[in-house]
Amino acid sequence: MPAFFPLRRPRVEQKARIEAFYKLESSTKPRVKDPSLEISEEGQRRLGGNILKLRDVNLSFGEKKILNDFSYDFNKGDRIGIVGRNGVGKSTFINILTGDQIIDSGNIEAGDTVVFGKYDQMGIPFLDENQSVLDFVKQRVESISGTSIAESPQEAMKMLKQFEFPRQRWSERVSMLSGGERRRLQLLAVLAKRPNFLILDEPTNDIDLDTLRALEGYLEEFKGVLVVVSHDRLFTDKVTNHLFVFEGQGVVKDYLGSLSDYAECLVEQEKNDEASSSGSGIVDSETKKASYKEDKEKRLERRNAVKKLKRELGKIEPAIDKLKSKVVELQAQIDKSANEGWTVLADLSQQVEKVEEEIEAKEVEWLDLAEALEKLEDEENVDAS
Structure with a gap:
């Protein structure tokens, strides 16, 4: 059985904190949302009918095949989780989506209205550590038309509230932030550009629970395309409902369902395979295996x-x-x-x-x-x- 779960052992302390957060969240009443902080339809970039089409895409690095005739049309509302072993090409795949990785053959067509936003473990660099938190966000906020509205801090303030930055921290220098706050600010900087095609590469690594909660709240209101690479099953289950399973050597399985659903299917398949192979005296075991598989x-x-x-x-x-x-x-x-x-x-x-x-x-x-x-x-x- 392909051993996809877990693909990489996250840091124990962080994993325990996140699991405790989800357990507490499920046992308490949902928090009352502040309507003023929700993302309105007008506050999101329009996404046209032609979003992103991949046709017969191939990519290899030497003998290692990443994609083999991969085709998919992204649709508005897609919430896709990318899973697979380390080294099978998940990060390379998202670089293909954004145009940062040249393919060997095939065709990729992105719609005119698509605006990518990518958050990865590298984050956004802080070029000026003495800059205030509010100024950092203001510089990265754009209106729907793409015109800078840095002269008007209302939108920046709204996002800082949405991501639970206390008002007294807005005037502080970036250098004074904790590690978790810096990651939260880097994430906010990506979202401030109002992407309608959002790519998150291991978003729960090295973030605090306030950031996790704020991110989930944002994604609940997000109407565009979401692609998530994560080893965090709880987070992936919550924000995606569709998987691309990278099995290696260019094979990508398209699975409708959650990561937990897929894991259960693999466990069930393994148990049944073991039961089939352990039976002694079965005359037509190969036929039964084929029938069961079908x-x-x-x-x-x-x-x-x-x-x-x-x-x-x-x-x-x-x-x-x-x-x-x-x-x-x-x-x-x-x-x-x-x-x-x-x-x-x-x-x-x-x-x-x-x-x-x-x-x-x-x-x-x-x-x-x-x-x-x-x-x-x-x-x-x-x-x-």
Whole structure:
């Protein structure tokens, strides 16, 4: 069985603190969020339909193959965890995504609206250790259009609050910060650029619990594409729902589900393989193994299909609600525009009709997905009985 979990032993003290944090968090009431600190739709960069496409990408370093004809289209809302043994090419892969690594062959196409943000273990260098915390953030804050708003500190202050920097620390020099605070400030500097394609490489290494909590809060509101490389199973489970499993020699498995789900599948597969190989006197063991493997693959495919359908259903429902709200707004405009003339009313009525058609199409899509989900769940129940 491929030994992916854990891939690297994190520092014991840090791992224990993070596990204790999650345990405490799960046993307490959720904290009340400050609406003023949440990321609004307007506060995030727009992400167009064409995000990032990889087609038949190949890369090798000598005899070591990193990618072998890898293809994938990134979609808005993707939350992908990158897992695999050390040295299989995870960090190289994210450098390919950002264009920092040249490929041997294939094609990579990034959309015009994509803005990458990458946070890794190196962090952002502090060129001026005497600079204040607030000034450091102000210099890195950009508006949606890309214009610097360093002259207006409101956005920088909002981010400092969001990442739990006490106000009395804003005027302090960067050199006075603790190690955990420096990492938090480096992370904040990446997010201040408002990326819509966020890449986090081992984000929980050497950070304090305040930073971990603030990062998770940010990611809850983040609407763009998220790619995470991490050995921290608890964090990966919480922020991703889709995996690229690097198995070595260019093989990348696309798995819909959490890291814990995948680990459980591997453990179950190992147990069944051991049970199959330990049976004595079985005449047709190879046939049974092949049959079991086929059944296992079908069950895994069905489980992934169920998760994918649930994920798609979860996206459609809020989309329908949003369209219905738009109809209400348009109808209110019609009421207010009763004296505006026929042309204005006709235009608004056409908009209402168009949105209602979109709602109907979404509802048909929802019904089709719900029926497909019900069928798959019935098949699972039959197999389990």
